[in-house]
C-alpha cells in the first residue's frame with residue numbers, strides 16, 4: 053500500500069483501531085520540500101511492511117498528520133514554508149497529534165540542533181546524506197518501539213480495568229495516598245464507609261484525616277515504608293456518625309513510583325452487630341439456664357416436700373392417736389387418783405415425754421407444710437429486730453452479747469414476714485444453743501455484691517453468681533463451730549447433734565425450705581476465728597405480679613395464684 | 617337439768633374410752649362410744665346426742681361423711697359436731713378448738729382441759 057510521491061493524499065481521519073491478531077502496518081509520513089529527497093526516502097522504505105504517506109512542506113505535513121494520524125513522521129528541518137522544528141512544535145502542542153513520533157532529517161550536523169529537536173519531543177535524528185538502509189533500520193527500530201509502547205499501554209489499560217473492577221467490588225474500603233499524603237484514589241466501599249463521595253475524599257490532605265491515630269499511622273507508613281495496622285478505630289463519617297473499622301496501611305513501595313500509602317478500611321459494624329447479638333443471646337441463655345436451675349431445684353424441693361408431706365400425714369395419724377390415748381389416760385388418772393410425791397413426779401415426766409413426742413410430730417407436719425407464702429413488701433431489718441426481741445430475754449440470761457450492724461439502704465421486697473421470723477428465730481436459737489453461755493451473737497445485713505467465697509452450695513443451686521447484687525444477712529456466733537463431717541448434713545431433716553429430746557433436727561431444714569420458697573439461699577460455714585456463720589442471700593429486686601418472690605418458677609406461680 | 621348427751625366416734629376404742637372417762641368424770645355428760653361409721657349413724661338416731669365428736673379419718677367412713685349424712689336429717693338438725701384430727705397441728709387450731717371453713721376441729725392429742733373447754737363452748741354452757 054503506497055502512494056506516489058508528490059500527489060496529495062487523502063486518508064480517513066483516523067486509522068481503524070487495531071484489533072488483536074490482525075496487525076495494521078505502521079503508517080509513516082515522509083516530509084521534505086525537495087521531491088528528490090522524498091523519492092529517496094520513499095525508495096528506502098517502499099516494499100517493507102509500511103503504509104507510506106508523503107508531504108512536500110510543513111503546512112501540508114500538519115494537515116495530513118491531523119487527518120491521517122500517522123504513527124511516525126520523517127521530518128525535514130529546512131523547508132521554505134515552515135521549518136521542521138515548528139512543525140514538530142505544533143504537532144506536540146496539539147493533543148490530537150502529540151503522540152506522533154518524529155524523526156528529524158537534516159543536513160545540519162550540529163549537536164545543538166539535534167538537542168533542540170529532541171527537546172521538542174523528537175525521538176531520533178538522521179543526518180543527510182543518509183544511507184537508505186540506515187533510514188530503514190531506524191524507522192524499523194522506532195516502529196517496533198511504538199508497537200511495544202502501544203501494547204504496553206493496552207496492557208496497562210487492561211490492568212487498570214482489572215484493578216478498578218477489583219477495587220469496585222471490594223468490601224473493604226481502599227484509599228490511595230500519594231507521597232505527600234494527598235488522596236489519589238478511592239473505591240466505592242471507601243465512599244460508603246466514610247459516608248462521603250469520592251470527590252470529597254479526593255480533596256483530603258493527610259492532616260484532614262480523623263482520628264489523630266489514623267493520621268499518625270499513615271504518616272509513619274509514608275516515612276518508614278513499613279506496613280501498619282489498627283484493630284479498632286472509630287472513624288468519623290460524613291453525616292456526623294462514626295463507624296468502627298479495622299485499618300491496614302501498606303506502603304506503595306515500587307521504587308519507580310513516588311512512594312505512597314494504601315489505606316484498607318474494613319467495616320466492623322456488621323461484626324459488632326453480630327457480636328452484640330451473640331453476647332445478648334449468650335446472656336439470655338445464661339439467664340434462662342439459671343432460671344431453669346432454680347426452677348428445677350424448686351421442683352425437686354416441691355417433690356420432696358410432697359412426699360415428706362404424705363409421710364408426715366401418715367406418721368401423724370399413726371402416732372397422734374396413741375399420744376392422745378396416753379394423754380387423756382394420764383389426765384384421767386390425775387383426776388381420779390390420789391398420788392404420792394414420787395408418783396406425781398413420774399406423772400410429770402410422762403407428761404413432758406408426751407409433749408416432746410407431740411412436738412416432734414408437729415415439727416414434721418410444720419416441715420411438710422411450708423409451701424404457701426403470704427408475701428408482702430417488707431423491710432428485712434424489721435423482721436430481724438422482731439425475731440431478736442423474742443430471744444432477747446434468754447440471751448441476757450445466758451450472758452450473750454448481741455452486736456447488730458444492719459444497713460439502712462436495703463430495698464424492701466416481698467417476704468412472708470411470719471416465715472422469715474421463723475427463719476431468724478431458728479438461726480438465733482441454734483447460735484444460742486451452740487454458745488450455751490457467754491459469747492457474742494453478731495447480726496449483719498446489707499445489700500451488696502457477693503464475693504465468690506460467699507457462694508455456698510445452696511447459693512450456687514439458687515443460681516447466684518459472684519458479683520450479683522444481693523441482700524445479705526449474716527448471723528455469726530462465738531460457739532464451737534460445726535464439725536467438718538457434719539457440714540453436709542446440717543440441713544437434712546432430723547439431723548441434730550443435740551441430746552435426745554433437746555432438738556428435733558428440723559430447724560434448719562424448715563429454715564432452708566422457707567428461704568428456698570423466697571428464691572433465696574442459706575449456707576452455714578465455720579468462721580476462721582472460730583464459731584459458725586449462717587449466710588442468707590436474697591434477690592433485692594421488686595417482684596413482678598406473676599413472680600412474687602422475684603424468681604421465675606412454677607412453684608412460685610402456683611403460690612401466687614393460690615393467694616390471688 | 618338433764619345431762620347433755622355426747623356421742624364419740626373414732627376407730628380407736630382406747631381413745632373413745634379415754635375421752636368418755638374424762639367426760640363422765642365431770643358428772644355432767646351422758647356419753648356413748650362408737651368405733652365404726654355405720655354404727656355411728658345408727659347410734660346418732662337412737663341416742664339423740666347434743667354433740668358428736670368425729671374422727672376425721674376412719675377406715676370405713678370418714679367423720680366428715682358421717683356428719684354430712686346426719687345433717688340431711690331435719691330431726692337431727694340441732695346436733696353440734698366437732699372433728700378430731702391428727703393432721704391439723706396445734707398451731708393451726710391454737711389451744712383447744714378452731715374453726716376451719718365453718719367446722720370445729722380439735723387437734724390430737726387433746727388434753728383433758730382443752731377437751732372440756734371445747735365441749736362447754738359447743739354446748740353453750
Ligand SMILES: Nc1ncnc2c1ncn2[C@@H]1O[C@H](COP(=O)(O)OP(=O)(O)OP(=O)(O)O)[C@@H](O)[C@H]1O
Nearest residue numbers: 482483486533548549550555556557558559560584
Ligand atoms: N450455729 C451453730 N453452731 C454449731 N452447730 C450448729 C449451729 N447451727 C446448727 N448447728 C448444728 O446443726 C444441727 C441441726 O440444726 P437444726 O436447727 O436443724 O436442728 P436442732 O437445732 O438440732 O434442733 P431444733 O432446731 O429442733 O432445736 C444442730 O444440732 C447443730 O449440730
Ligand SMILES: [Mg+2]
Nearest residue numbers: 478482559560
Ligand atoms: Mg435448731
